[in-house]
Amino acid sequence: MEEKNQNLVEFKVFGFSIEYLSIIYGTFLLTWGILISFISGSDSFTSYIPSILGLPILIFSLLSLKFTSKKKIFMHIVVLFGLIIFLGGLDFLRSIITGNIFSNLWADMSKLMMLITGLFFVVQCIKSFIFARKQQT
Numbered sequence: 001m002e003e004k005n006q007n008l009v010e011f012k013v014f015g016f017s018i019e020y021l022s023i024i025y026g027t028f029l030l031t032w033g034i035l036i037s038f039i040s041g042s043d044s045f046t047s048y049i050p051s052i053l054g055l056p057i058l059i060f061s062l063l064s065l066k067f068t069s070k071k072k073i074f075m076h077i078v079v080l081f082g083l084i085i086f087l088g089g090l091d092f093l094r095s096i097i098t099g100n101i102f103s104n105l106w107a108d109m110s111k112l113m114m115l116i117t118g119l120f121f122v123v124q125c126i127k128s129f130i131f132a133r134k135q136q137t
Helices: 018-040 045-066 068-089 091-098 105-136
Strands: 002-005 008-013
Touching: 008 018, 008 105, 018 045, 018 068, 018 105, 045 068, 045 105, 068 091, 068 105, 091 105
Parallel strands: none
Antiparallel strands: 002 008
16 A cells, blocks of 8 residues: 655555545545435435535645645544544434335435445545654654
8 A cells, every 4th residue: 555656655545645535535525415416306405415524525635735734734634524424424324223224215325325435534544644654753
């Protein structure tokens, strides 16, 4: 998961730096919320939650690339939103427990997506932070 680039060692996920992975993830969430709302014909504000949470991930990831001196704080904000996404996705478990799983297909699909991708994203961010910390020593 690491790659040497001009004597610089960088944490990579699927060949992307954590900043670019965050841009991809933010864009994915933004697109997901809009598409699911459109496909399902939902007028509910909650169907846009992935988009609402993906937008700050996208913005702060872009800011971390533009203002590299502030990258650390911007990426910590990004992982905080990733954690919120994961925690929001945990509501999917309530559907399982109550036996109403997929009674609202689109909402449960969004919650499941947030649960899985949020967990993956937060784990990758933590790995990246650990990797960066080790590089400083």
